[in-house]
Amino acid sequence: MKKRIGLQITHLALTTTLVFTLAVPSAWASSEGSAPNLITEVASLAGQDSVSFVLKNIRLLPQKGNSTVAFTVTVKNDSSGSIVLSDYMARLKDASGKTYLTRIAPQDKTKRRLAANATQDITYYAQADGKVNLNGLSVEIIKWDFSKPKYEASQGALTVPENFTGVAADGGSEAVFIGDTMIQMSVSKFHMVKSGESYISNLFIDLDNRGHAAVIPPEYQFFIRTKDGSTYPISRRDELQSINPNTTVKWRLAGLIPASVSLEGWQLLVAEHSEAAKLNVPIAAFELAGVEQSAEGTDKQLMFCTNSGMYKGEQGSMYRVPWEDQDVITTNVTIYNDDKNHSLPVPKLEAYYVLDGKAKVKVNVIQTSRTLEIAPEGSETLQVVGKIPIDQQFKTIKLVLQEKASSAVDAKSVDVLAFSDRSGLPRIPFYRAGDIYKTTKNGLSVRHASYVVNAVNRYMGTHSEIFAAQVEVENLEKRPTNLSQIVAYLRTEEGEVFPTQVSVAKGKVGPRGKAILEIWSEIPLGYITSSLHLVLGDAVTGDKLTEGEAVADSYINPVGMWLPDEKTAVAKDIKQVDIYPYTIKFNNLDTGSKVHDFSFKLDYEIAKSKLAQVSTEGHNLVISIEDESRFNFFEKSYNVNEFDSPASSGKDGGSVMKVGKGQLSFTIPNTSTFMNEDTYKSGTIKIYDEFQGKRKLLATQKITLFSIIEKKGNN
Structure with missing residues (x-):
């Protein structure tokens, strides 16, 4: 038995x-x-x-x-x-x-x-x-x-004795084995920041290979145990890699702990999963007493951790600006590397806004510079931009930064830093008419440049008009570069917004070189523009600055620019008119006779300014003649964009105008019913700058046209 x-x-x-x-x-x-x-x-x-x-x-x-x-x-x-x-x-x-x-x-x-x-x-x-x-x-x-x-x-x-905890003291280490190889494990840093209803916890643990062979650590499980005995999982944010002998590898662990939990008596528990036993087996425990804590509720530099290291973040300006039938909320965030000896990679961050502590708003994080690393004791400024409905109201808004838990495509994003709530967003910075706005060199913009509004023009149509602002941009970089693409709106103090289009010259602008942006919008005919101002910013597509043929879907770095008064004076003769960058001079006006019809000849000279690159797409120089009853009985249009085309200058019969000297020559039919008498016709010659089919009068001059009748003798 x-x-x-x-x-x-x-x-x-x-x-x-x-x-x-x-x-x-x-x-x-x-x-x-x-x-x-x-x-x-x-x-x-x-x-x-x-x-x-x-x-x-x-x-x-x-x-x-x-x-x-x-x-x-x-x-x-x-x-x-x-x-x-x-x-x-x-x-x-x-x-x-x-x-x-x-x-x-x-x-x-x-x-x-x-x-x-x-x-x-x-x-x-x-x-x-x-x-x-x-x-x-x-x-x-x-x-x-x-x-x-x-x-x-x-x-x-x-x-087990009453005073036994089984936990390594704060700053202590534990030895675990991977096969026959001993790994000395310790917590080197513990950082925490309060974010809403949670603590964002970041721990760095060191794994020191004390053996004689390289080993790959297993998929350890990590937990934070609080004083009341509750446990909360936290995850490793670094890829598993082999640890060579006499080498220390640092892992970052991160997770969320409820803010209602007491901060005293926290422990880090380390376990390894046993597939056979279907459970996690504890292998080490550490006290977490030396915590570095960043307080919520200020906009000072707050510490946070990512897979790349320890940083500080500071929230800068936050603005709400128009975008089509929505509004854009854009924020700049400066990331600091406090390490005095080592550079850190620019962190790959995600983010979201929280409105009134509840509604989340998806955003994009944009790095506008090409910097790969933040130098020791250096900084890098990122832009955060998201959209909300135009009628969305809120009392508070909070920005929360996130990081992907791993490099996997489907990896979950976790919070790494939450800034304090803000209420009442400020007005964007404004520049007086004629003042120069310079983009800063601290990463807010890829291209260092200055902007100033040179002039505004109104082009009249039958039922509407075009309002256009000429913005001069100077390249302050040390090398030739393409200008940053711009998004712009015209807005009144009453909040009425007009979307604009931006005409810009193609090609790079050299150092200290200039270009003219023509920013224009169609507005109601006779609209009062006294409070109209320009809102502009760097165009963004997704999480990058807009380049090439990409279409912008938001913008960053918004500023407001007050506009100068329009120059409305009309010259009393046609000796000289300006359609930037061209100056056109007319002389030797000849309205000599022609049998039965009117003859019209005019010499011209066109000079082009080399001070700035500009697009004249959509502009025409229009010559028209009206009679005393304001009936327009003659009109000729010239494409300004062809003034500087490769075709030769000189006499061209009036079909085109080119840079240099030339002559215009026209024959105007005589419609008089008194065909047996010499005909005299008084009129006014008018010169227009036509843009997108609408016109601005530049100059006028009285003229007299006459034709003669060839008289035959009596039989």
Whole structure:
């Protein structure tokens, strides 16, 4: 009977061994006789038959509804002969006396015998109630003895002392094993910032390979345990990589902890998942006392961590500006690298706005410079831009920065920094008429340039008019560059907004070179423009500045520019008119006679200013003649964009006008009914700048045309 029971127990042990050796946590896969974790012994006892036991490395990992307890028992055989290890078992008890089923770690199930004067470590794990504490546990050592009731002979209990925590002190380290290689693990930095209803926690842990071979760490699980015993998972933000001998690798861990939790008594728990046991096995624990905390509620420089390192962030200006049938909210955020010796990569961040603590607004984060790294004690300014409905009202708005948890496409984004709520957004910066606006050189704009409004023009049509502003841009970079693409609106003090189009010359502008932007919009005929001003900013497409043929979907760095008064004076003669960059001079007006018809000749000279590049697309110079009743009986239009085309200058019969000297020559039909008499016709010649089909009068001059009739003699 005794043999039969013994065979059943052995069969059960073998079955359990086969099941649980399918997947072995690396911390358990240590070599013969080596401890999975080097910690001072917790308790010891002298058993029977010169066999003693030591409890060490007892760990507790609270989880949903229960806790996982892992511990190591060192068996020492001081007898003269070998002993059978499977004759002994460990039973876990809590303070109430409740016992829990313990299982031997898979790699230790093959340890069958222990020679005389030798020691052996056996690791166990058990699932206990969720509210147990380490210092209330004990491990009873049992020896199978079929002569005893229940076949058990108690060897004594290894009781965890009341003052034992099983946690490495703040600044301390723990040694864990990856196979046979010892890794010294420690927490090097702990940073936290309050964000709304959560703490954004960032920890840096060091893994120091003290062995002689390179190892790849397993997928450890990390948890923060608070004083009330609650645990919160946090995740590793660095890619797994091999750790060479005598090399330290730093990992960043990050996660959210409810802000309602007390900040005292936090611990970092490290576990490794056992696929065979279907649970996380605790392998290390650390006190988290030395926390660097950034306070919420200020817009000063707040610390935050990313996969790339530790930074500080400062929120700058935040503005609300028009965009089609929506509004854009744009914010600049300066990222600082406080390290005095090392550069840091510009962090790859995401973000969102929170309106009134509830509604989230999707945004884009734009790096406008080409900088790859932030120099020691340097900074980089990023732009955050998002859209809201035009009628969206809110009392407060908060900006929250995020980072992808990993480089995977579907990786989850996690909060890394939240700025304080803002209420009442300020007005954008404004520049007086004639004042120069310069983009700064601290990363707010890729291209350093200055802007000034030179002039405004109104072009009249039958039912509407065009309002156009000429903005001079100077390249302040040290090399030729394409101008930043601009988004602009015309807006009144009453909030009426007119979208604009921007005409710009193609090609790069040299250092200290200038270009003219023509920013225009169609407005109602006779619209009062006294409070009209220009709102402009750098065009953005997605998360990049707009370049090439890309279409802008928002803009950043908005500024307002008051506009100069329009020059409305009309010249009383046609000697000279200006359509920038051209000056056109007329002379030698000849309205000499022609048989039956009117003759019209005019010499011209066109000069082009080289001071600035400009697009004249859409502009025409129009010459018209009206009679005394204002009937327009002659009109000729010339494409200003062709003034400087490769065709030769000179006399061209009036079909085109070119830079240089030339002559216009026209024949105007005489429609008079008195065809047997010489005809005189008074009129006014008018010169227009026509833009997009609408006109601005530049000059007028009275003229007299006449034709003669060829008289035949009487028969």
